[in-house]
Amino acid sequence: MFVAKSIAAQHKDLIHDVAYDFYGRRIATCSTDQSVQVWDLGEDGEWHCTSAWKHHSGSVWRVTWAHPEFGQVLASCSFDRTAVIWEEIVGESNPNEKGQSHWIKRGALVDSRTSVTDVKFSPRHLGLQLATCSADGVVRFYEASDVTNLATWSSQEEIQTKLNCSCLSWNPSRVHPPMIAVGSDDSSPSSGGKVQIYEYKENERKKKWHKTETLMSITEAVHDLAFAPNLGRSYHVIAVATKDVRILTLKPLRRDATTMGSIGLDIKQPAQLDHNNQQVWRVSWNVTGTILASSSDDGHVRLWKANYLDNWKCFQELKGDGTAIPMSMPNFNREQQQQQQQAAGNARLNPAIQDSMFDGRSGRYHAWNL
Amino acid sequence: MSRTVTDGVRGTVGRTTFGVEVEGSINAVSACRDSSQVVVAGRQVFKIFSVEETCFRETLNLRVGRITLRYSCSDVVWHPLKDELLATGATNGHVCTWNLQKHQGNKLEQEFTDHSRGVNRVCFHPSEWHILLSGSQDGTMKFFDLRTNKCEATFGKQNDSVRDIQFSPQSSFNFAATSDTGGIQTWDFRRTDKYLLSNVAHLGPAFSLDWHPEDRNLIATCGRDKLIKVWRLDSSDNGMTVENTVYCIASVARVKWRPEKKYYIASCSQVVDQTVCIWDIRRPYMPFAVFEEHKDMATGVVWRDPHVFMSGGKDGMLYQHIFKDAKRPAESVSPVGVSMSIYGNICQVLSKSSQPESQQQATNYSNTRKPMSFRRRGPAGVQDVFRPYESSMLVHNNQEKGTFSDLFVSCAQRFQLTGRPFPELCEHNANVSQELGRYQVAQTWNMLKLIYSDNPMAKPTTAPPESLKQTDNERVPELSVTPQPTDNPNHTVESAAGQTDDDSALSDSELDGHTAATLQPRHTRDGSGAAAADFFFGEQVRVDGEGEVDEIYDEELNTLIMDAWTLPNEAFTQRHEIVDTYRPPSPDQSQQYKPNTVTPAIALIDTEPDSLGNQLLVAPAINPSAAKQLPLLQLSVKFTPIVADMLTFYANQGDVQMAVSALIVLGDRIRDKISLDDQEQWFMSYIDLLTRFKLWCISSEVTKLSNHSNVSSINQQSTTVYTKCNHCSAQLDRYSWACQHTNCRKLTNTCSVCHLPVKGLYVWCQGCSHGGHIQHIQEWLQENPTCPTGCGHYCEYT
Structure with a gap:
């Protein structure tokens, strides 16, 4: 059950990206109107725009939060060929502004010759690193030389994907070698797979990013992709937004971080989720990597979840006007649910949907509670 | 599709994008009246091309004869009325006109040398053929009369370089100019002394301007400040106001209105951006169309018609662009x-x-499938409707009630991970899970409790004898509380099975003794003889009658229902014993009885949800494979890999909380069965989640309890306490109680009462930072309200 609340966004053109922070108490938005806005959840439960600033001179495509360990840090990337790192400073110099926060530009990454289409901070265990990708197909890696001084970012590596990149995602797993996936919105099917997987591995005594895989099954334009949070899985799950939503699992064939040569990935595609024939633009995982939200051309957000057989089903559709359509579930699930409720001795008539997540593979007690 | 950006011009038939390379970068392009020919000019190039169907064909190179600086063109313009006449502005300040009908090699007709510095722009009057205007770097604008062949008038002062100058296409006397300081001025060329209107249009140079082709009061200007501004001239109060502003990604070198399209304007950049952008001025942040052919900055744009334009660039390319080949950025965002x-x-x-x-x-x-022109002229045509x-x-x-976050936080806060005996922890956690509606987790806790505390063999090497006794003692009263007939066979069989298993699996004699000891009371209580006899007795129940079995189950269930939830262990024990009794004593018997034994098991499972809830059912539910193995479980030792599997399963399901909690509670029972990497990942993930929910204390506790070197080291990272001497502020290096500094050498923070260094508890007042031994301070404060040092502070210790 979702209750929608409309927020009066003050952007003057399309908003392209929205990002919750680590704690889920702040939202950053960015728009073609070249501005970035930060919204805070107030004591009253309302969202307030606490900062809005304009520095880019082109559409801002993406905005992303760094881990709060490094401070309140945002990165944005833009059509103006730059990615910019912002840090929030709580005003202390001017007594009138005490408690007022403002965001200042800490660093600018200006290496790209074309529009920077995505920027992502690395998972925390890799320190303060940043990857950007641009429309001319170059993925760039940067690292903050000093985490207390965000002004200097040293360029680590550039890789040529030879496709115009549209999105990238870091693999959050801490036990596997660093991995990113890059997607391309090149629309011609002839240019091959549109998702490439890169791993940071040692080769010839030098650690470099190497292409491990190209997902040949995806030849349509890819607009977004996201690795699922990995809390303890031995394999990786990635969601890809293209004409539909694809969910792929990548299982490292050999779990060894230091060996030379390539370690293959066993790639399976457990789900291909149709979005009513609409182009899918954005995907986002919940914190445990069990629920996927995807958003398509028509503005609808669909929520997907796997049952114990790894069958992905849409269990909720959120329309743009704030209403939600719960999806009907197969009958046996209803029966199961009733059984379960009886079984619970009416102690709790309404076991939440989240619990069925925990019950995942058990099957018998799996419930789509809606 | 709703997102397709339509302007109704996509069907331009038979025209293609094409280009030609000229020697040297192009500064300006201009087309003749019917756009059949185009002239390009630059420092190194001055050529005329005819525009063919699919290519440009070079028709004339004007850069012939003795090459002087007059050929270094910064601008070129074709006469709007006379197809044979061209004018150029040169970087040395000369303004030349060229007559293509001259028959000599050099087509130069007139040359004006009035400007002292480079000429930035030349422009013909739209209707009076003999009027030529020029704007120059020297800050002046000059009006040349082609009939008299001399400069007739000079406009402007000396201090502001003129960047662009354009005649108004409608009013015959007005022209506008922009300057290096960002100003825009309109002039009447009959008045040479003063401008009509003036305004500061841009920060930094205003590079270019363009009069709107239809609306006589609109001018677009652009400048280094990356803006295109559309000005409305208001003749009534002599002002000019900004109507629209377009935000570009780089400083804008040229703007050119698109013919017949009221709201569209083309721009090219001075730096950075090599594209030619077409903007809808009502959408100021995103170009309507982008042409990416040029490899260097585009410098000049000339429209052939609303759907086709030509551009020259610094890369020495002249292109014809077709709208249908354009990129529409709005479609790919x-x-x-x-x-x-x-x-x-x-x-x-x-x-x-x-x-x-x-x-x-x-x-x-x-x-709508109407012809393009139809739509355009319609009263509510597409282009007039702007959303x-x-x-x-x-x-x-x-x-949702009980969302993941709610459950996670409550579980994190309420689970007990340490500080009580293992069975109590399990039971507590099971109850917590039960209350929160997480039945499977609750069941798992119960299972764990059962496996690891009721069955001493499960951890033969680690469990100390005391705990065995304790668990055994716990069981005894329970058994006596429910003296059921069914208890007998089950219990004895379990013990028998346990013992046989023990015999086969373990060779440690001491342990054997233990199990024997713990089993003994049960045997006696059951009133049975040797273990082996019990075993057969247990079997005999099955052999005697199949109907009886069901009765027994029913009885069990009834008792359990009556006892409600007070005796979950009891229910559980039985469940396992039932399973275990099915272990056939010999192969032939197993064949005979297997069908019978399986059936009641299924029946039991099916009836359970009604009576017992899912509490009973976790064993088969956890893992199908594990469930199959369960009847054959040899008890004890083999539980551990299953439990390890189960934890892995939880982690795979995203419930890392359960995995970590169980890991901590189980401690050494399971630790070496799960790889350190996995453990680390679970702990780190869980700690990360805890911090996301701002459960700092729990996260720190988990870190502490992790017993994993990499994990517990987090608590030691990034925490440094610096101590300084309270006399000389030097840093204390080796000892915290005495200053090593050469000039100081005093004891730090001695007790304010006895003046001796304090070892152990040091209590101090936060107000005046004096303090000392806790007893001394207590004694002192019982009699005095103020600080013992005499500093006068009314100390408060809380």
Whole structure:
């Protein structure tokens, strides 16, 4: 059950990206109107725009939060060929502004010759690193030389994907070698797979990013992709937004971080989720990597979840006007649910949907509670 | 599709994008009246091309004869009326006119040398053929009369370089100019002394301007400040106001209105951006169309018709661009966005135009199959309807009871991980899970309790004898509370099975003794003889009658229902014993009885949900494979890999909380069965989650309890306490109680009462930072309200 609340966004053109922070108490938005806005959840439960600033001179495509360990840090990337790192400073110099926060530009990454289409901070265990990708197909890696001084970012590596990149995602797993996936919105099917997987591995005594895989099954334009949070899985799950939503699992064939040569990935595609024939633009995982939200051309957000057989089903559709359509579930699930409720001795008539997540593979007690 | 950007010009038939390379970068392009020929000019190039169907064909190279600086053109313009006449402005300040009908090699007709510095722009009067205007770097604008062959008038002062100058296409006397300081001025060329209107248009140089082809009061200007501004001239109060502002990604070198399209304007950049952008001035942030052919900055744009234009660039290329080959950035950008918070709330942004009612509108338009011209001239044509591009933003709050975050936080806060005996911890956690509706987790806790505390063999090497006794003692009263007939066979069989298993699996004699000791009371209580006899007795129950079995189960269930939830262990024990009794004593018997034994087991499972809830059912539910193995479980030792599997399963399911909690509670029982990497990952993930929910204390506790070197080292990172001497402020290096500094050498923070260094508890007042031994301070404060040092502070110790 979702209750929608409309927020009066003050952007003057399309908003392209929205990002919750680590704690889920702040939202950053960015728009073609070249501005970035930060919204805070107030004591009253309302969202307030606490900062809005304009520095880019082109559409801002993406905005992303760094881990709060490094401070309140945002990165944005833009059509103006730059990615910019912002840090929030709580005003202390001017007594009138005490408690007022403002965001200042800490660093600018200006290496790209074309529009920077995505920027992502690395998972925390890799320190303060940043990857950007641009429309001319170059993925760039940067690292903050000093985490207390965000002004200097040293360029680590550039890789040529030879496709115009549209999105990238870091693999959050801490036990596997660093991995990113890059997607391309090149629309011609002839240019091959549109998702490439890169791993940071040692080769010839030098650690470099190497292409491990190209997902040949995806030849349509890819607009977004996201690795699922990995809390303890031995394999990786990635969601890809293209004409539909694809969910792929990548299982490292050999779990060894230091060996030379390539370690293959066993790639399976457990789900291909149709979005009513609409182009899918954005995907986002919940914190445990069990629920996927995807958003398509028509503005609808669909929520997907796997049952114990790894069958992905849409269990909720959120329309743009704030209403939600719960999806009907197969009958046996209803029966199961009733059984379960009886079984619970009416102690709790309404076991939440989240619990069925925990019950995942058990099957018998799996419930789509809606 | 609602998102397709339509302007109704896509069907330009038979025209293609093509280009030609000229020697040297192009500074300006201009086309003759019917656009059949185009002239390009630059420092190194001055050529005329005819525009063919699919290519440019070079017809004339004007850069012939003795090459002087007059050929270093910064601008060129074709006469709007006379197809044979051209004018150029040169970087040395000369303004030349060229007559293509001259028969000599050199087509130069007139040359004006009045400007002292480079000429930035030349321009013909739109209707009076003999009037030529020029704007120069020297700050002046000059009016040359082609009939008298001399400069007739000079406008402007000396201090502000003129960047662009253009005649108004409608009013015959007005022209406008922009300057290096960002100013825009309009002039009447009959008045040489003063401008008509003036304004500061841009920060930094205003590079170019263009009069609107239809609306005589509109001028577009552009400048280094990356803006294109559209000005409305208001003749009534002699002012000019900004109507639209377009935000470009780089400083803008040229602007040119698109003919017949009221709101569209082409721009090219001075730096950075090599594209030619066409903007809809009502959408100021995103270009309507982008042409990416040039490899260096485009410098000049000339329209052939609304759908075709030509451009020259610094890369020495002259292109004809067709609208249908343009990139439409608006089509490849995301109109939506979505993000999920850790609380399961969803923030959604979507283009307002993708909402239903406007979608309807868009479909209507794209379905019209009328001729282009029809639509354009219609009273409500497509281009006049402008839907502002805006996004709406929605936050969907997850109102579900018992969302993941709620459950996670409550479990994190209420689970007990240490400080009590193992069975109590399990039971507590099971109850917590039960209350929260997480039945499977509750069941798992119960299972763990059962496996590891009721069955001493499960951890033969680690469990100390005391705990065995304790668990055994716990069992005894329970058994006596429920003296059921069914207890007898089950219990004895279990013990028998346990013992046989023990015999086969373990060779440690001491342990054997233990198990024997713990089993003994049960045997006696059951009133049975040797273990082996019990075993057969247990079998005999089955052999005697199949109907009896069901009765027994029913009885069991009834008792359990009556006892409600007070005796879950009891129920559990039985469950396992039942399973275990099915272990056939010999192969032939197993064949005979297996069908019978399986059937009641299934029956039991099926009836359970009604009576017992899912509490009983976790064993088969955890893992299908494990469930199959369960009847054959040899008890004891083999539980551990299954439990390890189970924890892995939980972690795979995203419930790392359960995995970590169980890991901590089980401690050494399971630790070496799960790889350190996995453990580390689980701990780190769980700690990360805890911090996301701001459960700092729990996270720190988990870190402490992790017993994993990499994990527990987190608590030691990034925490440094610096101590300084309270006398000389030097840093204390080796000892905290005495200053090593050469000039100081005093004891730090001695007791304020006895003046001796304090070892152990040091209590101090936060107000005056004096303190000392706790007893001394207590004694002192019982008699005195103020600080013992005499500093006068009324100390408060809380």
